[in-house]
Amino acid sequence: MAKHQFQTEVTQLLDLMIHSLYSNKEIFLRELISNSSDALDKLNYLTISDDKYKNLKYQPKIDITIDKEAKTLTLSDSGIGMNEEDLVENLGTIAKSGTKSFVENLSGDKKKDSSLIGQFGVGFYSAFMVASKIEVTSKKAGEEKAYMWMSEAGGEYEIVEAKKEGHGTSVKLYLKDEESEFLEYHRIESIITKYSNHIPFGIFMDKEETVPAAKEGDEPTKEIKNIQVNKASALWRMNKSEIKKDEYKDFYKQISHDSADPILWSHTKAEGKIEYNTLFYIPSTAPMDLFRMDYKPGVKLYVKRVFITDDEKELLPVYLRFVKGIIDAEDLPLNVSREILQQNIILETIKKTSVKKILSELKKLQTKDREKYLEFYKVFGKVLKEGLYGDFENKDALLELVMFKSSKREGLITLKEYKEAMSEDQKSIYYITGEEEAILRNSPLIEQFKAKSIEVLLLDDDVDSVIMPMVQEYDKTPIKPVNNSDIDEEIKDDKEEDKESEDKYQEILVKMREILKDDAKDVKISSRLSDSPSVLIYDKNDPDFQMQQMLKQMGQDNLPKVKPILEINPKHEIFVKLVAKADEVLLHDIAFLLMDQARLQEGMKIDDITGFAKRLNKIIAKAL
Numbered sequence: 001m002a003k004h005q006f007q008t009e010v011t012q013l014l015d016l017m018i019h020s021l022y023s024n025k026e027i028f029l030r031e032l033i034s035n036s037s038d039a040l041d042k043l044n045y046l047t048i049s050d051d052k053y054k055n056l057k058y059q060p061k062i063d064i065t066i067d068k069e070a071k072t073l074t075l076s077d078s079g080i081g082m083n084e085e086d087l088v089e090n091l092g093t094i095a096k097s098g099t100k101s102f103v104e105n106l107s108g109d110k111k112k113d114s115s116l117i118g119q120f121g122v123g124f125y126s127a128f129m130v131a132s133k134i135e136v137t138s139k140k141a142g143e144e145k146a147y148m149w150m151s152e153a154g155g156e157y158e159i160v161e162a163k164k165e166g167h168g169t170s171v172k173l174y175l176k177d178e179e180s181e182f183l184e185y186h187r188i189e190s191i192i193t194k195y196s197n198h199i200p201f202g203i204f205m206d207k208e209e210t211v212p213a214a215k216e217g218d219e220p221t222k223e224i225k226n227i228q229v230n231k232a233s234a235l236w237r238m239n240k241s242e243i244k245k246d247e248y249k250d251f252y253k254q255i256s257h258d259s260a261d262p263i264l265w266s267h268t269k270a271e272g273k274i275e276y277n278t279l280f281y282i283p284s285t286a287p288m289d290l291f292r293m294d295y296k297p298g299v300k301l302y303v304k305r306v307f308i309t310d311d312e313k314e315l316l317p318v319y320l321r322f323v324k325g326i327i328d329a330e331d332l333p334l335n336v337s338r339e340i341l342q343q344n345i346i347l348e349t350i351k352k353t354s355v356k357k358i359l360s361e362l363k364k365l366q367t368k369d370r371e372k373y374l375e376f377y378k379v380f381g382k383v384l385k386e387g388l389y390g391d392f393e394n395k396d397a398l399l400e401l402v403m404f405k406s407s408k409r410e411g412l413i414t415l416k417e418y419k420e421a422m423s424e425d426q427k428s429i430y431y432i433t434g435e436e437e438a439i440l441r442n443s444p445l446i447e448q449f450k451a452k453s454i455e456v457l458l459l460d461d462d463v464d465s466v467i468m469p470m471v472q473e474y475d476k477t478p479i480k481p482v483n484n485s486d487i488d489e490e491i492k493d494d495k496e497e498d499k500e501s502e503d504k505y506q507e508i509l510v511k512m513r514e515i516l517k518d519d520a521k522d523v524k525i526s527s528r529l530s531d532s533p534s535v536l537i538y539d540k541n542d543p544d545f546q547m548q549q550m551l552k553q554m555g556q557d558n559l560p561k562v563k564p565i566l567e568i569n570p571k572h573e574i575f576v577k578l579v580a581k582a583d584e585v586l587l588h589d590i591a592f593l594l595m596d597q598a599r600l601q602e603g604m605k606i607d608d609i610t611g612f613a614k615r616l617n618k619i620i621a622k623a624l
Contacts, residue, residue, distance in 0.1 A: 002159050006151075007093040013125055014153045024259060025179075028126040029188065030195035032075050032171055034254055035124060036062045037199045039079025039169060041307030043141055046080070048306065052142060058166065062203045064192075064229075068183050073131075076170040081140040087149045087159055091124060091136065123257065128153045130182055131173035141167040189229050198235035198251050200305060202228045234305050236279035236326045240267050252281045256298065256324045260284045263376050265325075266361045268354075276350050280325035280358055286379050290322060298324035301341075303332045314342050315351065316358075319387035322380050323358060352393070359397045366401065366414075374412065377403055381461075388467045399474050405437060405458040407446055415474045418455060428478040428487065431457035433465045433546045435603055444532035444601060445482045451530045456482060465546035482528065485565060486540040505570055508578060508587065515591040516566060526567030533572040534594040536564040536602050545602050564602075566595055586622075589615040 006014070040060045046053040058078045065074040082090060127134055132152060139146035146164035151157035164170070181187050185207055192203055204226050211221045235243060235251045252262045262281040270276050280299075289295040298321065300310040305328060316323055331346050341347060366373040377384075387398045403412035408421075418429055430449060434440045440458040449456050459468060471479050480487050505525060512523040521539060529535055538544045542562050543551065551559060568575060574594075578587060593615050596606045606612050 003156055004088060004092055004159065005156050010092065010125070011155055014128055025129045026182075026191050027195070027253075027259065028130055029075075029182075029191045030254060031123055031126050031257065033062060033192070033196045033199065033203065034257065036075060036077035036079060036169070037196075037201055038310075039077055039081070040201050041079075043078075043080040043167075045307055045309075046141070056141060056167075060201050062201055064188060064203060064205045066183050066185065066188070066205075071175050071177075071180070071183065072172055073175060073182055073188075074170060074172045076168065078166060078168040079141075081143075081167045081169055082136075082138040082147070083140040083143055083145070084147045084159055086140065087136065087138065087147055091149055091151075092157060127171070127173055130175055130179040132176050133174040135172040135174075136169060137162050137164055137172070138169040139164045139167050143167075192229045195250050195254055197230045198233055198247065199230065199254065200232060200234045200307075202232045203230045205229050234302075234328070236267065236277045236328055237269075237305065239269075243267075251279075252324065255300070255326070256281065256283065258283055258285065258324075262324075263372060264361060264365055266357055268357060270350075270353070274346055274349055275330040277328045278326065278350070278354055278357075280323050280354065282358075282362070282376060282380075283322060283324060284375065284379070286322065290383065295321055297321065300326050302326060302328040304328070304330060308332075309341075312341055315347075317351075317355060317387060317391055319383055319385075319391065320355065320358060322383060327354070355391075355394060356397070359394055359401065362401055363397070374403075377412065382463060385461065385463055385467050389470055395471075399471070404431070405460065407441060407450065407456040407458060408453075409455075413457075415479075418457065419475060419477055421455060422477075423454075426454060428480045429457070429474060430454065430480055430482050430487070431459050431464075431468060432482045433459045433468065433544070435460060435462070435546075439601075439603060444529055444535040444598075445537070446528075447530040447532060448528040449482065462550065465544065466550050469547070481544065483535075483537045483544055484540045485537055487528075504579065505568075505575060508575065509568075511584070511587055512566070512568075512591045515588055516595055519563065519595055520566045521563035522565045524565060524567055525570050529567065529569035529572070532569060532601075533574045534566055534568050534598045536598045537567055538562070538564055545604055564598075566598060568594070589618060593619065 040062075043053070043056075043058075044060060047056055048054070060078060063074075063076045065076070066072075067074070134151055134153075136149040137146060138149070146162045147159055148162035149157060149159050175182055185205065188205065196203060206224050207227050209223055209225055211223045235247065248265055248267075249261050252265065253259065256262075261284060263284045265279065265281045268278045270278075287295070287298070297311060297313050297315065299312075299315045301308045301312060301315055313321075315327060327350060329346060329350060332344065362373070362376070365376065381403060384398065385402055388395060388402070391398065399415055403414055404418075405411075406413050406418070415429065422429075432440050432443060432445055434443070437458055437460045440446075440460060446456045459465075468479065468481070473479055509523050509525070513520070516523060521542075526535060528537075536545075542564075545564075548559065548562060574590065578590065592611065596608075596612045599606055
């Protein structure tokens with residue numbers, strides 16, 4: 001008998017399962033059935049793709065047995081099964097990134113933590129909500145030995161060799177005294193009908209039925225019949241008219257392990273040159289691994305109802321990684337390899353059509369139910385924006401879906417709504433990027449835009465500075481950042497006045513360029529300032545500060561130094577007085593202070609804090 005310690009994360013998870021007042025305990029059965037269905041799917045695939053399993057004879061099914069005397073509920077399948085190593089990996093440790101993320105998010109507050117369960121999918125461990133002890137007996141297909149995994153949900157579990165006739169897995173739950181409801185046939189049947197009616201394998205149970213008397217005067221007899229409880233019909237292959245809304249929702253919960261309803265779903269049956277069925281869901285909550293490189297894809301691939309893979313990231317673009325669902329193709333080879341999948345013309349066609357369908361469904365939602373779309377966008381908007389970086393084929397559709405904060409309006413707006421509000425003489429759509437909305441709203445960069453009542457989009461997602469330069473235009477209207485030098489001509493009021501300012505401050509500009517030559521690419525008169533004395537902008541060919549930060553986060557640490565341009569406000573009293581005083585020592589200190597002040601307003605760090613403090617103190621002392 002081998003004893004093992006649970007991984008720390010598993011112990012935390014078990015403690016949460018057992019002690020949290022989780023109101024929907026019945027989902028433990030959904031999770032166990034889902035695991036059995038996956039095991040049958042995997043074995044089905046091996047029997048068509050691996051010569052080792054091609055002659056394996058078995059009936060793919062799931063059996064549920066109730067023993068009221070022993071107070072046990074047993075769920076058995078004829079799937080792929082597990083050996084000792086698999087039992088340790090699958091039941092003793094947490095390997096999935098989503099589960100790790102879940103545990104990392106635990107706060108210690110059981111009420112708050114239990115609400116996280118639905119976001120991550122409770123899996124096998126949910127059975128401990130109703131069971132004081134669990135025994136898992138399993139034999140891997142093609143192997144001789146069977147093993148039993150046992151635990152009472154403490155800090156450890158045991159694995160021993162066992163006897164089992166055929167391959168597959170049997171999970172026996174020793175139910176807690178207060179969970180006797182799960183020993184009733186009708187209770188189990190109702191849970192299966194609710195959550196697992198449409199898994200593609202039969203679920204069987206023994207049911208006691210009354211047999212009428214053969215002849216008059218005889219007593220009716222009781223007979224035990226082994227009957228199939230679920231429909232075992234692949235929901236995605238049924239006609240939409242035959243499926244109820246609740247069936248769609250329950251099937252989603254079955255395949256996604258999510259306890260919340262989806263925001264929407266899209267069910268397609270394509271006939272003709274290429275035949276396939278798809279059923280896609282948009283969740284209402286984000287999976288824990290949404291922003292991890294090792295995220296688990298949400299779409300399963302079937303060929304003629306035979307499961308092929310649930311681990312293929314090529315089935316949908318990365319920016320749609322939150323989508324859950326099924327692709328079932330008719331014309332792919334059953335033993336298709338991953339390499340063939342990535343190059344298959346049929347699958348590529350299905351993928352392209354599916355992406356367009358998903359985006360069109362989101363557009364319908366945005367048009368018909370703005371509030372619901374905003375719920376979706378707050379959860380997945382940042383991910384959807386990623387598509388603008390690489391999916392040029394669907395760029396126009398994505399530009400209709402993305403939304404932004406605005407300098408003039410509350411909430412989020414679309415590019416279409418921005419353009420409809422533009423004045424006739426406005427030439428471009430303008431935006432500003434940064435990390436905090438409050439800083440962007442008060443940035444010197446948009447002072448002149450505010451003064452002229454020109455709307456500016458406030459982009460505070462970290463991906464915006466990388467993605468927006470790729471966009472360039474919407475509906476034939478240029479999209480430009482407010483901190484680029486090439487918009488000066490668009491917002492100038494009086495070119496004659498600007499020329500006068502240039503002449504008036506020429507001497508100061510020349511001196512400041514020399515003083516700041518190591519820090520600034522240029523010093524020039526600003527057209528965009530109305531209140532602040534200075535601001536940093538960037539040459540149109542240079543990455544701005546936000547873009548530089550993003551590139552560093554992506555591992556590009558050896559970037560050449562990019563010098564910003566310092567723009568000064570000729571109407572500000574600082575420069576009016578500087579012209580009058582002609583004090584070169586004072587100008588030297590002020591030049592550096594204005595540069596550092598502009599850096600701070602941009603969200604940058606000051607390189608020479610000591611020098612900044614000394615100059616500031618000197619100016620304060622002079623003012624006193």
